[in-house]
Amino acid sequence: MRRLFLLALACGYALCAPMSAARAQGGPQVDRYGLAAANGPVERWGSAEIALTGPSGGNPFLEVDLSATFRQGARTLRVAGFYDGDGQYRVRFMPPEAGEWEYETHSNRAELDGRKGRLTAVAPSAGNHGPVRVKGTHHFAYEDGTPFWQVGTTSYAWIHQTEELQRQTLQTLAGAPFNKLRMAVFPNHDDKNEPPRFPFAGRPPKAWDLARFNPAFFRNLEQRVSQLRALGIEADLILFHPYDKGYWGFDRLPADVNERYLRYVVARLGAYRNVWWSMANEFDFLKEKTMPEWDRYFEIVQASDPYQHLRSIHNAFVLYNHTKPWVTHVSVQSGAIAEDFERAVLFRDVYNKPVVYDEVKYEGDFSRRWGQLTPQAMVLRFWMGAIAGTYVGHSESYEDPRGMMWLAKGGGLKGQSPPRLAFFRKILAESPAEGLEPIDKWQNHPFAGKHAQYYLGYFGLGTPASWPFVLFKTGLADGMRFRAEVIDTWNMAVTPVDGVFEIVKRDNYTYADKNGRAIALPGRPYMALRIVRVP
Template sequence: MKSRFAIFAIGLIAMLAAHAEISAKEIQGNQNVSARQWDVLDLTFEVNEVPPQPVDVEFWATFTDATGQQLEVPGFYNGSTEYVIRFTPPTAGEWSYVTHSKLSQLDGNTGAVSAAAASEGRRGGLWLDPDNDRNFVYEDGTNYYPIAIEADWLFALDAENPDGIPVTRMFVDTLAENGFNQVVMNVFAYDVNWKKDERLEAKYDYGSPRVFPFGGDNGQPDHSKLNIEYFKRLDRVIDYLDQKGLAAHLMIYVWNKEVNWPEADSENDNRYFDYVVRRYQAYPNLVWDISKEALGYGHNDVNYITSRIDRLRKLDRYQRLVTVHDYGYCMRFPKKVDFISVQLWLSELYSVMRKVVSQFPGKPILNIEHGGYEKGPYVVFTGNYTSPEVCLERAYQCVFAGTYPTHYWQGAAWNVVFTDIDAMAPEDRPRLDYYKHMRAFVDKYDLASFKAGDKKSNSGFCLHNDDGLFIYYVPKENVSIGVSVGKDKVGGMMTGRWFDPMSGTYSEPIRQKITQWPSFAKPQGEQFAILIVQVDATEEAGR
């Protein structure tokens, strides 16, 4: 072997005591590297000297397993005299590799990776469900039901800390504990373009960060250079999300956050874009998003976004999922994206989302912004709805429409970030616990497998599994709901149970005979409720 390499097994880090920071184990010589399926490995190669533009060096490795299956993985410059091939074994077994480059010291290096079966809980990347085109699955086939939250400035929480990410860990831990499994975030954002709350304390404002992904700074950038240290520190964030089971919904650009970007489709722009794709594609928790507000601010046109998608798909050998944070683009070019991201704020959200479902058959739908921005200690951006209960209603309407929700809290979605939520005064804390209850409910009933849109009641909305289980969203205005479980079931028995989405509690079972027009009285309270109805499997009409 022509150069030494280092191995970096991300999937094992979570098991290290006290959440030890990322470290690399260096292995000298032509040795067999032990790893696990779906763990991320950094194979690191040293050169004597680098060319004037080291990022532009073409460098990749061809990995081959025992069956002859091959995967070509692009490498990237990692600062100083170091280059990296970041490899995630897609299957267990023996993988040999050989490197390729016009730079002689990076060409012809050989080695092997012996990948054991995935560790417990390790599920691989996110895919579209081959058996249900509205859903997502992990590579191992288990369901992935996204409940997303936006945290644009997640990259910034520890970006100035060379030694670790304690603040990021604390914040991400809170998200994971409350049921979120996807974070919508930026590679970089600079500052908001709206007036800030005059009461805002500097310690909570991550706008105008001193870090920058290019040379120079946002005020005086050198777009011809990339700040490799910036990306090394971003690695830590993506990695920790992966450890905690959260997808990194990574928006490569953002046009309305005051970033001084290189000219669109210039050499400098392409260098940045390609580098991000090469560096992060191996992470199994990665979801690509070309840009936040992709077409909303005159930076480019649809042709640019389309060319970015094509460029990404050509370079991303792991074929991670791709979307665009712009409903206008997704609406016009649904075939270019793997799932549709919509921004719909209309009041009667359920019917609106059902219409989207009908417009785009065969595509999962994520409402990436439903206009609800839960209030925080400071006014950041109010949207149309700030009540945590109303935001939750809208999230559940997305769920019952057969689509997926994204939550925004004004204390974390943009430049203002409260990272230690447990330390906040109780009256200032966000109601993230509502989404913890949503996660438990979604998982308990495996809602990804349910059908949406069928009229099975005289009001509200219904999900059902075609096997006697009906789940109803009952609006807060209701005092009761009439259910329709099938004329052939009349005379049989059913059991109803109420679920309180605010507390996560269930009522006692309500046994009831199925009549021609059966109904259930909604529990008292000024909130919506969810009714679960199970029809007895052994009961038939007339018996």
């Protein structure tokens, strides 16, 4: 799929519409925004659009209501529509099941009301596994059950750059290991270049008509989300952030404008299966907003989204109460918690939800302490997070005389961690589908996996010359047999260990190799072990 995407990118999005994998194989045709017409076939978990012409006078953003009800047998979904400017109205639908769907529009304007039709949802193409959901308690999977091993990155303002730079970012992502990208909807004033477009009608810096959105801004956002979808990358959309610092005023909009903005964003983007909603980045730096307001905004997104995409919020110093029912997973910033697995596991126990350490500092040489991780320290945090049964996010912040920092603007990657994270993701993909669970989290036991079946251990900065073959007791019995591999996580090598280890009970807590054997290790940091039961 990523190869098809690069071919489409090479032809130029301004000149030719990108091909989805399905279209390249003769499936449903989609436009440059990844949308299929409602009168043609659409993939299950694809995006169909009903386009209607209606009133353009007055202010349609405020004065015209539009929605549609989609029905398949006894199942119904009510989907909000939106005004796209120039008298054009749209309703977008992501079919949750294959088969025939009937729809009928509802509006306070006669020309938009009572429009009926049907569409056919066909089987998803290769690479389309549906939206990501919470799996069990602490992990993720696509809706078709395929495990989703989160290996994310962050580039806040990449969609607010030039067309050339946005394309470069997409080309970089096509060859990178990341399957989730955190990105801001509003522009970032830390970026001193003026963005090419803004979310509201009007003129910068503050002459905005807050009652009218700028459709061109959102079309660019949609195109980029669609292109990420073609790459198999989840778009973790940051709905608010504090980096405007009052310059444009998008960080301190009136509550009624914020609520209208949230409903508009959900209406436009909810039909893309790869969307996650991040309510804010460093929400506690938005001093004008109270905790009850954040609760209200969560409730609006939850109520407006018929597909119930994943929802969370990201902190600076104050933690949001992630136990609230509208929070699907924990998104946390912490510079130190993922330095070792015994700390990283703690938020799992507190919140009983999947935990993503989206910000654990960044690889780079930036002047601020949060941007000075070595590549080795970046990779170490991913492995420590995995052993804790959690997930970790990447970004990089290398100084550049042109201001081309991946964290801020995208473009290209300079660091050494991405190839190692690709190797890490491969190791994860070979793990049990249920997800990695800590084996014995209370006793400095650096293993996660599935009891009596699969063990993945990581020694981090430790430099052992050997490891005695000793496993925690749960699920074990005398005579069980295991094979082992030594994994060099930095040099990206897997070396099988000769022979089979047969275990016997050693004490109240452990089983050991019956012959007292140990596994030789090279005495350097960043080593791991993989142990798998054999018949």
